[in-house]
Amino acid sequence: MSLAISQRGQAMPASPFRKLAPFAEAAKQQGKKVYHLNIGQPDIATPPSLFEAVRQADIRVLAYSHGAGTDSYRQKLAAYYHRAGIEVSTEEILVTTAGSEAILFALLTCLNPGDEVIIPEPFYGTYTAFAIAAGVNIVTVTATIDNGFALPPLAAFEQVITPRTKAILLCNPSNPTGHVYTRRELEDLLGLCQRHGLYLLSDEAYREYCYDGARSISALNLPGGEEHVVVMDTISKRYSACGARVGSLVTRNKTVYLAAFHFAQMRISPPGLGMLLGEAAVDLPESYFDENRAEYQARRDLTVARLQAMPGVQCPVPGGAFYVMAHLPVDDAERFGEWLLTDFTYENQTLMLSPANGFYQTPDLGRQQVRIAYVLNLNDLAAALTCLEHALLAYPDRTLAPQAVAATAEALA
Amino acid sequence: MSLAISQRGQAMPASPFRKLAPFAEAAKQQGKKVYHLNIGQPDIATPPSLFEAVRQADIRVLAYSHGAGTDSYRQKLAAYYHRAGIEVSTEEILVTTAGSEAILFALLTCLNPGDEVIIPEPFYGTYTAFAIAAGVNIVTVTATIDNGFALPPLAAFEQVITPRTKAILLCNPSNPTGHVYTRRELEDLLGLCQRHGLYLLSDEAYREYCYDGARSISALNLPGGEEHVVVMDTISKRYSACGARVGSLVTRNKTVYLAAFHFAQMRISPPGLGMLLGEAAVDLPESYFDENRAEYQARRDLTVARLQAMPGVQCPVPGGAFYVMAHLPVDDAERFGEWLLTDFTYENQTLMLSPANGFYQTPDLGRQQVRIAYVLNLNDLAAALTCLEHALLAYPDRTLAPQAVAATAEALA
Numbered sequence: 159m160s161l162a163i164s165q166r167g168q169a170m171p172a173s174p175f176r177k178l179a180p181f182a183e184a185a186k187q188q189g190k191k192v193y194h195l196n197i198g199q200p201d202i203a204t205p206p207s208l209f210e211a212v213r214q215a216d217i218r219v220l221a222y223s224h225g226a227g228t229d230s231y232r233q234k235l236a237a238y239y240h241r242a243g244i245e246v247s248t249e250e251i252l253v254t255t256a257g258s259e260a261i262l263f264a265l266l267t268c269l270n271p272g273d274e275v276i277i278p279e280p281f282y283g284t285y286t287a288f289a290i291a292a293g294v295n296i297v298t299v300t301a302t303i304d305n306g307f308a309l310p311p312l313a314a315f316e317q318v319i320t321p322r323t324k325a326i327l328l329c330n331p332s333n334p335t336g337h338v339y340t341r342r343e344l345e346d347l348l349g350l351c352q353r354h355g356l357y358l359l360s361d362e363a364y365r366e367y368c369y370d371g372a373r374s375i376s377a378l379n380l381p382g383g384e385e386h387v388v389v390m391d392t393i394s395k396r397y398s399a400c401g402a403r404v405g406s407l408v409t410r411n412k413t414v415y416l417a418a419f420h421f422a423q424m425r426i427s428p429p430g431l432g433m434l435l436g437e438a439a440v441d442l443p444e445s446y447f448d449e450n451r452a453e454y455q456a457r458r459d460l461t462v463a464r465l466q467a468m469p470g471v472q473c474p475v476p477g478g479a480f481y482v483m484a485h486l487p488v489d490d491a492e493r494f495g496e497w498l499l500t501d502f503t504y505e506n507q508t509l510m511l512s513p514a515n516g517f518y519q520t521p522d523l524g525r526q527q528v529r530i531a532y533v534l535n536l537n538d539l540a541a542a543l544t545c546l547e548h549a550l551l552a553y554p555d556r557t558l559a560p561q562a563v564a565a566t567a568e569a570l571a
Numbered sequence: 572m573s574l575a576i577s578q579r580g581q582a583m584p585a586s587p588f589r590k591l592a593p594f595a596e597a598a599k600q601q602g603k604k605v606y607h608l609n610i611g612q613p614d615i616a617t618p619p620s621l622f623e624a625v626r627q628a629d630i631r632v633l634a635y636s637h638g639a640g641t642d643s644y645r646q647k648l649a650a651y652y653h654r655a656g657i658e659v660s661t662e663e664i665l666v667t668t669a670g671s672e673a674i675l676f677a678l679l680t681c682l683n684p685g686d687e688v689i690i691p692e693p694f695y696g697t698y699t700a701f702a703i704a705a706g707v708n709i710v711t712v713t714a715t716i717d718n719g720f721a722l723p724p725l726a727a728f729e730q731v732i733t734p735r736t737k738a739i740l741l742c743n744p745s746n747p748t749g750h751v752y753t754r755r756e757l758e759d760l761l762g763l764c765q766r767h768g769l770y771l772l773s774d775e776a777y778r779e780y781c782y783d784g785a786r787s788i789s790a791l792n793l794p795g796g797e798e799h800v801v802v803m804d805t806i807s808k809r810y811s812a813c814g815a816r817v818g819s820l821v822t823r824n825k826t827v828y829l830a831a832f833h834f835a836q837m838r839i840s841p842p843g844l845g846m847l848l849g850e851a852a853v854d855l856p857e858s859y860f861d862e863n864r865a866e867y868q869a870r871r872d873l874t875v876a877r878l879q880a881m882p883g884v885q886c887p888v889p890g891g892a893f894y895v896m897a898h899l900p901v902d903d904a905e906r907f908g909e910w911l912l913t914d915f916t917y918e919n920q921t922l923m924l925s926p927a928n929g930f931y932q933t934p935d936l937g938r939q940q941v942r943i944a945y946v947l948n949l950n951d952l953a954a955a956l957t958c959l960e961h962a963l964l965a966y967p968d969r970t971l972a973p974q975a976v977a978a979t980a981e982a983l984a
Contacts, residue, residue: 161770166683220621221612221813255842293684355574402633424697426813429814429844
């Protein structure tokens with residue numbers, strides 16, 4: 159008798175972020191310096207006080223915690239949300255194994271297999287994997303680079319709503335576009351959810367990282383959203399603590415909370431040492447965010463300025479997160495991304511980008527776009543962007559007009 | 572428009588281990604001492620060297636690891652398995668967020684929604700939650716207390732196999748029965764899997780905890796099992812490190828491995844600090860297991876001897892894990908368990924048990940059985956068992972013959 163794996167196992171994609179990884183490895187083995195602009199792994203140090211909290215902890219038995227997380231961490235989290243202007247009680251906070259688990263629990267709780275969740279594309283490619291695991295279908299509405307990936311018109315959402323639609327999922331500030339949704343956009347979307355009886359699932363991993371003095375608006379702060387809103391959150395980006403695997407699911411909908419808690423009981427408890435880190439993180443002063451925000455903003459400014467100065471490159475100014483989505487003057491960003499690693503060097507350096515096709519569900523969309531994660535210090539970032547500038551000139555399948563090529567070549571000479 | 576949660580969210584049970592928890596809380600608030608024999612949370616200290624490894628780690632950024640776990644930890648794990656007599660390569664080991672995630676990934680990978688997995692009952696109640704999350708159905712064959720919960724006859728399995736059957740799941744050594752499957756039982760089961768094209772999913776969380784000089788046999792060591800066997804493992808019980816949330820999925824089936832790895836990429840990486848603990852754990856000397864095994868065996872011996880001496884109690888001698896399943900002379904073990912916490916004290920002490928109905932899927936089975944976890948030191952364990960002895964006499968709905976009651980009362984007087 160034969161053995162087959164499940165259909166969902168077959169459908170489960172390899173991470174879109176890892177597709178070019180073997181080429182990057184090969185390039186490094188050839189002695190090339192590779193700048194990683196491809197993954198949202200913050201380079202900023204995890205605050206030492208987080209590790210110190212773990213060092214100081216006096217633990218005899220590293221035991222299971224309550225399924226919703228330790229009381230002490232949930233109290234800390236409630237205080238964190240309060241400081242972020244979000245009033246939630248510990249009974250509305252479920253500690254999860256990073257944002258990943260919050261996403262999975264939200265989908266498992268709010269949607270039946272075969273149900274649909276609408277997500278504006280481009281979107282964080284890994285949502286596709288969670289949807290497959292939960293047996294639900296992603297339906298997209300398309301945001302465009304021309305208006306900085308603002309929320310598509312409500313009519314576009316209305317058009318794709320079916321009896322199987324159960325939720326709209328948003329990442330705010332957005333990975334991969336960096337768009338920070340306006341109050342008007344969020345209120346419009348909540349209104350749509352209210353009219354159609356949909357959940358509003360809001361991934362707020364990048365809450366603190368908004369620039370130019372702006373602040374992101376949590377879906378939890380939308381009046382009338384109590385029953386609709388489920389926030390998926392994580393300390394990964396907030397405190398450069400991706401490896402801690404600690405996040406949260408926050409909702410005022412008691413039925414959703416209880417069911418999500420039952421899913422949480424299934425895996426008994428979230429990571430214990432990670433929760434200790436998380437507790438210490440809440441004690442960081444506000445200046446921690448101010449400093450990092452300033453650093454990321456300087457990087458964003460550099461990245462955007464350099465990109466906009468490159469002929470044929472289109473790049474909106476993102477308001478938040480760690481990412482810039484850019485249109486490049488190349489035939490195919492994935493081929494270009496591979497070529498950068500296999501055929502190109504500038505002063506023995508090259509760079510790794512995320513081809514944007516991993517962020518679109520609609521075939522062929524974003525073929526000329528890339529996501530650039532500015533998770534390098536300013537010097538390295540500048541060097542990486544210089545590489546990109548040279549690469550765009552050297553790439554054989556560029557789509558630049560000859561006069562632009564000549565002018566750039568002269569400027570770089 | 573109304574909002575409903577998903578059917579699986581509604582179906583998701585509250586943890587069977589938490590049902591009596593509010594009564595235990597209330598008893599403690601009344602100043603009663605409550606002995607917890609209800610949950611498999613080891614009381615033995617987590618080895619200090621594990622925490623020391625985390626203290627010593629010099630981490631600048633607590634970053635994502637590879638989706639399958641860090642290279643260094645997978646190498647350590649391969650060495651651990653080698654020492655346990657199991658030869659697997661790092662490419663056959665996927666580090667998971669505890670055994671829980673290994674179970675979920677195994678079900679998601681090997682079964683389609685609506686497919687069936689056969690599990691001998693009584694079984695670890697939380698498998699039900701994983702089955703609901705994965706959309707698969709558990710079909711049971713019943714093991715009986717009379718032969719120490721040995722593997723039910725193969726004919727019983729054959730009888731329930733349908734075209735939708737895709738796997739058999741075993742916990743070995745067993746939670747909740749403590750049964751350690753014999754080579755013959757395991758080979759028979761693998762033969763069945765081979766004839767019917769089924770996966771053999773083997774939960775080996777308690778591998779090291781076998782008594783009387785016996786050793787458990789890993790399903791990975793069954794000749795001919797390469798394509799069939801998926802082992803789900805964890806460091807939780809092995810090193811008293813339940814809160815670390817680190818486990819592994821181990822299989823030589825490359826297709827299963829790759830699909831499970833894609834599920835793992837979905838959540839990017841397992842807990843980073845937990846993997847550091849896990850690395851240090853592999854460096855513990857074999858004497859670590861010898862000492863703990865001796866301690867657990869002494870507790871098992873005490874528990875079994877005391878239980879068997881109580882009139883009307885039936886209790887096989889379990890070969891492994893931390894549990895004893897016992898038949899009690901009571902009408903309903905769940906009611907008895909509640910009564911212990913609400914109505915009974917002996918010298919201001921009482922105890923908490925796991926009613927066995929949480930371990931049976933077939934209604935009404937195990938109504939007079941309880942699982943006793945011997946995760947207390949010998950003194951407390953003895954005190955808890957004395958409480959139980961008195962409680963069985965005092966319980967109004969006991970099923971003991973009057974002469975047994977009289978004899979016991981006299982002996983206890």
